[in-house]
Structure formats: structure tokens, C-alpha cells
Amino acid sequence: MFDIKKIPFSRYGSFMTISPNHHEDGEGALYIRNIRNGDNDFGAVFRIDLISEGNSLLYNSVLRPSILRLEAPEGYAEFCISEARVLQIRSHGVGVRLTGVTGAYDYAVFVKENCWEVNHSLQEMRYMLTAVKGQIEMDAPFKEQRCEKIIADFLPEPDSAEMECVLEEFTTVYQPRSYAAFSEGHEIVKKEYKLWQENTLETPNEYARGKELASYITWSCVVTPEGKLTRPAMYMSKNWMTNIWSWDHCFNALALAKNSPKLAWDQFMIFFDAQDESGMLPDFINNRFELWNFTKPPIHGWTLRRMWEQNEFITVDKLQEVYQPLIKWTKWWLTFQDSDHDGIPQYNHGNDSGWDNSTIFHKGTPIESPDLSSFLVLQMEVLSEIALKLGKVDEAEEWLRESQALLTRMIDHFWKGQRFVAKRSGTHEVIESDSLVLYVPLILGKRLPVEILKKLVDGITQKGFLTEYGLATELPDSPYYREDGYWRGPIWAPTTMLLTDGLLESGERELALEVARKFCSMASKSGMAENYNALTGEGLCDPAFTWTSSVFLILGQLLTAEGELNG
Structure with missing residues (x-):
């Protein structure tokens, strides 16, 4: 296990990274980042929070090469970058809130049920947010040329208390596709890393x-x-x-x-x-x-x-x-x-x-x-x-x-x-x-x-x-x-x-x-x-x-x- 406060979570081939922004956020909150634009830009895209009944929770982080786990008394969420441009998330007992770090012209648009596109113009990247299990609640009021805020809550199913969702980067046109289950994607990454380690x-x-x-x-x-x-x-x-x-x-x-x-x-x-x-x-x-x-x-x-x-x-x-x-x-x-x-x-x-x-x-x-x-x-x-x-x-x-x-x-x-x-x-x-x-x-x-x-x-x-x-x-x-x-x-x-x-x-x-x-x-x-x-x-x-x-x-x-x- 590694310390997420020092060691970013990412994977071979990916520009997607999760880490705290020590320079600007004294809370030590974790952010999904796009590191494409060099070291003059931290590249923050979304702040990550665990939530229960709409409230943010305190959590501990457990980082292993293939998975990042955030643990709260109410439940946990796990993150796996199963492909270079694909972040898969699953949770039990808690929801996951992604708060956009937005600027001029950033917006979110409804695609279909439980599927939203977020255009992050500041980072020159688009993101398709898809709930595979559970649902998305999006708070993204549009005013003039941008959304005033972009907050996506991924909420678990009431019966099972489980949630699975996917965040995928793309630049121009999203190609509709299906995703492997979180456990399958995680297994692929574990095998890739084991080969590297060997x-x-x-x-x-x-x-x-x-x-x-x-x-x-x-x-x-x-x-x-x-x-x-x-x-x-x-x-x-x-x-x-x-x-x-x-x-x-x-x-x-x-x-x-x-x-x-x-x-x-x-x-x-x-x-x-x-x-x-x-x-x-x-x-x-x-x-x-x-x-x-x-x-x-x-x-x-x-x-x-x-x-x-x-x-x-x-x-x-x-x-x-x-x-x-x-x-x-x-x-x-x-x-x-x-x-x-x-x-x-x-x-x-x-x-x-x-x-x-x-x-x-x-x-x-x-x-x-x-x-x-x-x-x-x-x-x-x-x-x-x-x-x-x-x-x-x-x-x-x-x-x-x-x-x-x-x-x-x-x-x-x-x-x-x-x-x-x-x-x-x-x-x-x-x-x-x-x-x-x-x-x-x-x-x-x-x-x-x-x-x-x-x-x-x-x-x-x-x-x-x-x-x-x-x-x-x-x-x-x-x-x-x-x-x-x-x-x-x-x-x-x-x-x-x-x-x-x-x-x-x-x-x-x-x-x-x-x-x-x-x-x-x-x-x-x-x-x-x-x-x-x-x-x-x-x-x-x-x-x-x-x-x-x-x-x-x-x-x-x-x-x-x-x-x-x-x-």
C-alpha cells in the first residue's frame, strides 16, 4: 500500500491521475486530473467526495497499484483506471460525488438516462459519465455560456446499496460502447501490473x-x-x-x-x-x-x-x-x-x-x-x-x-x-x-x-x-x-x-x-x-x-x- 498524499494513483498509458492538490486545497481532498498540459497546470477536473444522504463524509485512502479504495464508516468506494481513458468506480453503502473544477464555457449535457457528457473546455477534454448500476443526479444549471456549477452524484441502488459507474475521456465524438464489470476491469489491470513488476x-x-x-x-x-x-x-x-x-x-x-x-x-x-x-x-x-x-x-x-x-x-x-x-x-x-x-x-x-x-x-x-x-x-x-x-x-x-x-x-x-x-x-x-x-x-x-x-x-x-x-x-x-x-x-x-x-x-x-x-x-x-x-x-x-x-x-x-x- 502507498500513501496517496505522496504517490498519485494512475496506470501505464494514462493521462488520468488521482491525487490531492497540496498547493491549493489544504483539506487534502482528492481530484481526478488531466495531466496533458505540462507542469504549469495541476489539471484538476473533478473533486472527489463520498456522500451519504447528500452529505460529504470523511474517509481514509488505501492505494494499491491497481486500485484506490476510499473507506468511511458508512461504506467504501473503489476506483480503477481499467483502460488509459476509462476510470471505473464502484461503491457500497455510500455515493460518490464528482464536483467539476470548472471555468469559462464548461458545461454538462444530458445524453440519455444515467448518462451525461461534461465538456471541460479548460482542460480541453470531454468526459462521458455513465451509471452502470445505481443512478446519476446531476446539478448543472446553465447560465449564458457555461454551467454555473457541475456536480454529479452517483448514488447506489436502494436495495443492494451498490453503485457502479464509468468516466471516459474523449475529445470529439463519443463512441457508444459497453464496459466490462468493475471486477473484470480490475483483474485486467492487476495482471498488467504483475507482468511489469516481474x-x-x-x-x-x-x-x-x-x-x-x-x-x-x-x-x-x-x-x-x-x-x-x-x-x-x-x-x-x-x-x-x-x-x-x-x-x-x-x-x-x-x-x-x-x-x-x-x-x-x-x-x-x-x-x-x-x-x-x-x-x-x-x-x-x-x-x-x-x-x-x-x-x-x-x-x-x-x-x-x-x-x-x-x-x-x-x-x-x-x-x-x-x-x-x-x-x-x-x-x-x-x-x-x-x-x-x-x-x-x-x-x-x-x-x-x-x-x-x-x-x-x-x-x-x-x-x-x-x-x-x-x-x-x-x-x-x-x-x-x-x-x-x-x-x-x-x-x-x-x-x-x-x-x-x-x-x-x-x-x-x-x-x-x-x-x-x-x-x-x-x-x-x-x-x-x-x-x-x-x-x-x-x-x-x-x-x-x-x-x-x-x-x-x-x-x-x-x-x-x-x-x-x-x-x-x-x-x-x-x-x-x-x-x-x-x-x-x-x-x-x-x-x-x-x-x-x-x-x-x-x-x-x-x-x-x-x-x-x-x-x-x-x-x-x-x-x-x-x-x-x-x-x-x-x-x-x-x-x-x-x-x-x-x-x-x-x-x-x-x-x-x-x-x-x-x-
Whole structure:
């Protein structure tokens, strides 16, 4: 069971979600939502109440992956999203009231007995409300261009005290149909989820609670292709972060690559479907639009290599599909993100790095940072490997030369004897910072000189980045450290994943496993939060995040494999 106050109720493929609106409703009431319009809109469609003799009842919520149950002393109601656009509800002893969250032009119209259409213009969606057992009482007085209110009471049959109804989304013309009984629809969803759960990566038994939560979050956060979304897309959350971002999707793809490779490939390629002619990838995408004001770091080469290591799914045809897009993405950074033409690419804003407010940006931008060059060194190396697999020998050699040349420039430019630094582009002024982002070059592993690797590892272990719970993104004794400071302190899943991988690449297996254990223990206890307090392990921001779930599962699999190896 999960806490509906933190974890939304939804299902694979659906834009329909049930959760409280903490920002506007202090009562903690539950709302049926439409999450199609991005994270600027909570998407409330109907408020949910249990009723008896016309009065609202207090209730407790019980959330399981396939069903949401609301329990009152007088009775209960159950909700199941049996299809992506179909919400089925049944109750015993109580009725269910749906109160429309309405705006201009919203209206309800009678279709036939116990069947009403609600046109929710604010959410650009229509809803067919049908009572299968019991009846609908609709209160929707129309005045001028809209209904003043829309309140639908679904009331149980007097004899049995039972009610069943269906709410179905549609956009233009409703296609009359019959619906399976609630119990049948619920059984279908249970089987679908069980199959997903069986394909979820293995984790040690001590993290069973975390695995159950991570499995549900990743399953329930997938939406179907629609509008700008060309493939099934795993949203970051169905709480508030209702988009996909252009590095978040990589971690979700990695968690799917072993057991669900087709869906993993869709997660990886969906941003390349939207790629600009210049080579740039949008910052985020939802069904309505792409945002081009920012982008995210080029971890795609690193991701692709880790994906093809999982199985044989990424064939030569798949590599042919991604080769030119990956070239364009790489060249965009090298061509358009180097304003002083020194051969070192730059971030024009913290958002482009993924570390939005990291202290490397506290004196302004553009900033040349060693993590960016590290990603591109790996990405060009991967392009060389792809070119070789495609029989493009000359291109393979050229990409390898470019990769090695950037590695040399990067070390010369950023290494200051004891540490990597970030610099202002143009002036090359060193930015004083205690950010963990300066240790991301560990992902280069043994491509770096031994003395550099040792000092990076020592910096992580001896300076204080590694707390009881994992890797803080800013040194806890830094004057800029904030417990809930986004990238100025909290522990994050993607940075944990990148640095764990870097430690493994550097031969620091025991330290990598320690980091993985700390993270998995914290996430299993505190939930799949967007980030965590580095000193207490408390979950912060959005409590139901998919990339956290994905990294938990990937690191859990690593620990499982280690346990089997030692066993």
C-alpha cells in the first residue's frame, strides 16, 4: 500500500491521475486530473467526495497499484483506471460525488438516462459519465455560456446499496460502447501490473519496499503517444513534474534496457524525434509543446553504451537510426556552445547542465565545466564505436581522434594540480566552488591519469561529499550549502548514478558499492523523492520521481549481482 498524499494513483498509458492538490486545497481532498498540459497546470477536473444522504463524509485512502479504495464508516468506494481513458468506480453503502473544477464555457449535457457528457473546455477534454448500476443526479444549471456549477452524484441502488459507474475521456465524438464489470476491469489491470513488476530489475531483499514503490512509480508514470509525444513516454512524475526532460529520459531508459528493451529504446529516442535541425535537443517535452529555451547535458553516448551492454536488442539497424542524430547533438555543443572558440564547450545557463543552481554558476554564465567535456569525450568515443560497427572506418578513426584531443584539452584547461575547476568562458576566470559537479569527470575512469583519478576519489571520500546517506551535491561545510537547496546540497539520483559508474570505471568497486548501498537504503526508507537531505536522508520536493526509481533499481541490480558474485 502507498500513501496517496505522496504517490498519485494512475496506470501505464494514462493521462488520468488521482491525487490531492497540496498547493491549493489544504483539506487534502482528492481530484481526478488531466495531466496533458505540462507542469504549469495541476489539471484538476473533478473533486472527489463520498456522500451519504447528500452529505460529504470523511474517509481514509488505501492505494494499491491497481486500485484506490476510499473507506468511511458508512461504506467504501473503489476506483480503477481499467483502460488509459476509462476510470471505473464502484461503491457500497455510500455515493460518490464528482464536483467539476470548472471555468469559462464548461458545461454538462444530458445524453440519455444515467448518462451525461461534461465538456471541460479548460482542460480541453470531454468526459462521458455513465451509471452502470445505481443512478446519476446531476446539478448543472446553465447560465449564458457555461454551467454555473457541475456536480454529479452517483448514488447506489436502494436495495443492494451498490453503485457502479464509468468516466471516459474523449475529445470529439463519443463512441457508444459497453464496459466490462468493475471486477473484470480490475483483474485486467492487476495482471498488467504483475507482468511489469516481474520485469522490474532485481534488488536485494532488504530493499523490497523500495522495489515495490519504484516498480509502481515507473509503471504508472508512462503515458501513451499523443501530440508531441511520438512514443510511449515515462513522465518524471504524475504529481507536478508532468513532462519528460532531455537527460532524465536516459536514466529511465537504462532501467528498462535489460528486461523491456523496446520501451527503453523509445525512451532514449523520443528526444531525437524532436531534434532541431541545428542538432539541439529541447529541454523538455509534453504532449502539447517542446521547450527550447534550455537543454540538458549530452549524456546520451554514455547512456547508449550502457544500454547495448544489457542485451542484443540494439542491432546495427538501431545504431544506424541513432548515428546521425547523435552526431548532430555532439556537433551542436562543439559548434554553438563555444563562444570564445577555445575548443572547450560551455553551459550558457545552469539549466543546460541539469545542475540548475550549482555554485559553479553563482558568478554568472557562460561557464566552461569539466563535466560537459567529459560527457562529450565519451560521446565521441561511442560515435567511433558505432561508426566501426556500421563499417565507416574513416569516420570511426576521426571520432576517436576528436575524443582523445578533447580529453587532452580538458585536462590542460581544467586540472589545477589538486582538483578540476570551472571557468568563465572568455576570461577563463576560475570559479571557486565546492560543487560535486567538478567530480563528474570520474566517468572517464582510467582514461584519466592515475594521479588525477586518485585525487578525485580522495576528494569525494576525504572532503566530506560522502555523507551517511550518499553523495551531497555541495560540500556540507560550504557557505553555499542548503539542506533543501536543490543542487546546492541535496543528494540526487542522476549524480549518484553517474559517479557510481565513474567509480566502477576507475577500479574503485568497494567505494562504488558503498555509494549504491547508501542510496538504496535511503530511497527504500524515504521513498523515491526528487532529491534528499544529505544529512538526514529525508525526501525533498516531488515524492514520486521516476528517475529516482530507475536509479534505485539500477543500483539495486548492481548490489544483487555483487551479492550473487560473493555468494
